[in-house]
Amino acid sequence: xxxxxxxxxxxxxxxxxxxxxxxxxxxxxxxxxxxxxxxxxxxxxxxxxxxxxxxxxxxxxxxxxxxxxxxxxxxxxxxxxxxxxxxxxxxxxxxxxxxxxxxxxxxxxxxxxxxxxxxxxxxxxxxxxxxxxxxxxxxxxxxxxxxxxxxxxxxxxxxxxxxxxxxxxxxxxxxxxxxxxxxxxxxxxxxxxxxxxxxxxxxxxxxxxx
Amino acid sequence: xxxxxxxxxxxxxxxxxxxxxxxxxxxxxxxxxxxxxxxxxxxxxxxxxxxxxxxxxxxxxxxxxxxxxxxxxxxxxxxxxxxxxxxxxxxxxxxxxxxxxxxxxxxxxxxxxxxxxxxxxxxxxxxxxxxxxxxxxxxxxxxxxxxxxxxxxxxxxxxxxxxxxxxxxxxxxxxxxxxxxxxxxxxxxxxxxxxxxxxxxxxxxxxxxxxxxxxxxxxxxxxxxxxxxxxxxxxxxxxxxxxxxxxxxxxxxxxxxxxxxxxxxxxxxxxxxxxxxxxxxxxxxxxxxxxxxxxxxxxxxxxxxxxxxxxxxxxxxxxxxxxxxxxxxxxxxxxxxxxxxxxxxxxxxxxxxxxxxxxxxxxxxxxxx
Ligand SMILES: [Zn+2]
Numbered sequence: 039x040x041x042x043x044x045x046x047x048x049x050x051x052x053x054x055x056x057x058x059x060x061x062x063x064x065x066x067x068x069x070x071x072x073x074x075x076x077x078x079x080x081x082x083x084x085x086x087x088x089x090x091x092x093x094x095x096x097x098x099x100x101x102x103x104x105x106x107x108x109x110x111x112x113x114x115x116x117x118x119x120x121x122x123x124x125x126x127x128x129x130x131x132x133x134x135x136x137x138x139x140x141x142x143x144x145x146x147x148x149x150x151x152x153x154x155x156x157x158x159x160x161x162x163x164x165x166x167x168x169x170x171x172x173x174x175x176x177x178x179x180x181x182x183x184x185x186x187x188x189x190x191x192x193x194x195x196x197x198x199x200x201x202x203x204x205x206x207x208x209x210x211x212x213x214x215x216x217x218x219x220x221x222x223x224x225x226x227x228x229x230x231x232x233x234x235x236x237x238x239x240x241x242x243x244x245x246x247x248x
Numbered sequence: 249x250x251x252x253x254x255x256x257x258x259x260x261x262x263x264x265x266x267x268x269x270x271x272x273x274x275x276x277x278x279x280x281x282x283x284x285x286x287x288x289x290x291x292x293x294x295x296x297x298x299x300x301x302x303x304x305x306x307x308x309x310x311x312x313x314x315x316x317x318x319x320x321x322x323x324x325x326x327x328x329x330x331x332x333x334x335x336x337x338x339x340x341x342x343x344x345x346x347x348x349x350x351x352x353x354x355x356x357x358x359x360x361x362x363x364x365x366x367x368x369x370x371x372x373x374x375x376x377x378x379x380x381x382x383x384x385x386x387x388x389x390x391x392x393x394x395x396x397x398x399x400x401x402x403x404x405x406x407x408x409x410x411x412x413x414x415x416x417x418x419x420x421x422x423x424x425x426x427x428x429x430x431x432x433x434x435x436x437x438x439x440x441x442x443x444x445x446x447x448x449x450x451x452x453x454x455x456x457x458x459x460x461x462x463x464x465x466x467x468x469x470x471x472x473x474x475x476x477x478x479x480x481x482x483x484x485x486x487x488x489x490x491x492x493x494x495x496x497x498x499x500x501x502x503x504x505x506x507x508x509x510x511x512x513x514x515x516x517x518x519x520x521x522x523x524x525x526x527x528x529x530x531x532x533x534x535x536x537x538x539x540x541x542x543x544x545x546x547x548x549x550x551x552x553x554x555x556x557x558x559x560x561x562x563x564x565x566x567x568x569x570x571x572x573x574x575x576x577x578x579x580x581x582x583x584x585x586x587x588x589x590x591x592x593x594x595x596x597x598x599x600x601x602x603x604x605x606x607x608x609x610x611x612x613x614x615x616x617x
Pocket of ligand 1: 364368391393394530562563
């Protein structure tokens with residue numbers, strides 16, 4: 039059993055069996071309030087999966103404050119259960135969902151970009167192209183930021199259709215983790231995908247008051 | 249109280265720039281692990297919330313591991329988890345709240361969401377060498393994030409805010425004046441060093457909110473931004489006149505103004521409420537001049553001063569765990585899982601979101617409150 043958690047857009051928690059069967063899926067689409075809802079969502083999901091073997095966590099990109107709530111919860115939940123944590127780029131979860139849905143309907147997906155709101159007049163995007171032999175989305179470009187007005191031109195350069203995502207499925211994060219574990223692969227590093235440095239400037243000389 | 253029967257609580261504190269993990273058994277301190285991101289803030293001249301929040305996320309796991317090792321206990325041994333819900337920096341608080349919920353759900357243990365400021369008072373009960381805390385007591389809490397004067401009638405049920413800063417916290421004022429004097433961050437120890445051979449009476453800087461006309465509305469409130477501006481103006485005028493700035497005298501006179509107003513208002517509260525007890529807390533209590541003046545003037549006023557061990561005065565998780573242990577011992581139920589971070593949590597909310605449907609943790613016989 040794998041617990042999946044993602045707070046890069048809303049707040050989502052899921053539990054899946056190792057073969058991919060979804061045991062529980064809990065979410066709140068409120069773009070704020072991650073800290074308020076994550077405990078109850080996690081408790082409900084873990085009731086359906088009382089003996090998790092792994093915790094899969096969406097590492098972003100996403101608004102930092104909310105993103106960190108999910109990562110903090112996942113890390114310390116995993117510590118409390120004594121199970122390993124599996125880091126997954128949140129866009130991988132979205133891409134996997136798109137590719138599986140298209141496969142079900144026999145639709146040819148082609149090259150596409152997962153696009154999420156990065157605030158400050160920017161989008162975060164990652165380009166994907168199909169599933170590989172491990173059943174994982176083929177990531178053509180790593181997650182990056184683009185000014186809103188430039189995005190379509192950039193995606194055209196990549197030959198990628200645009201897929202705007204407004205939620206991330208925690209079940210797909212968990213499924214991506216399961217497939218990565220089966221293939222003995224690592225999908226993301228341990229650091230959140232912030233994509234931005236902290237928004238600060240070094241101290242300047244004090245302002246004159248007289 | 250039989251110590252072995254007291255609740256074993258792990259406390260998580262992330263309200264500012266210290267990631268604090270503490271473990272207590274009732275009033276017994278077992279570990280107090282603190283990871284600070286202070287060095288990362290130095291080049292910005294003050295705490296940067298996003299930098300602090302990122303550092304908390306990275307420090308959590310290693311700090312929890314270190315605290316457990318120091319205490320010689322395992323997560324399975326814990327009776328409860330405690331966390332700071334506020335006040336503090338929202339993004340920083342949320343890291344701790346998420347972590348605490350993850351831990352409580354993983355262990356299926358009760359979770360207590362508590363008030364950071366009241367936690368500073370609870371630090372006092374962990375002092376094994378001190379006599380029992382007597383009520384009521386006036387508490388003066390001074391740090392880089394807060395400057396508050398409280399009347400504590402009971403740690404777990406009755407804390408009243410008498411006054412607080414209207415602008416900068418005292419610790420912030422030290423940081424800002426240090427920058428004016430071209431001294432590094434954090435300003436407290438630097439001002440102290442500079443003040444060591446300065447004359448505290450050299451310059452008479454203003455005491456904020458201390459005029460007779462302030463007494464009606466702001467008798468116990470503080471304001472340090474006018475003081476900071478007065479120091480800036482004094483320094484600028486000296487520089488404009490081509491005179492060297494006597495850094496030691498400025499530092500000593502500034503520090504004296506801060507200390508004077510803090511101690512005067514605290515002792516005024518003791519007198520007015522006829523409470524001969526004053527508890528000091530918060531990181532700025534590390535300032536020796538503040539402690540010396542408080543002790544000297546309190547003794548003259550017949551007020552007994554309590555100061556927790558200094559490592560428990562700065563922000564830490566042990567004080568959060570200690571407050572939760574007191575709540576448990578007084579029969580309080582755990583919090584729900586629905587609380588969030590409240591950056592302006594009032595001090596009257598000692599525990600946040602007590603769950604009316606939960607049962608209070610059972611304490612072994614012999615440990616009834
Ligand atoms: Zn504090």
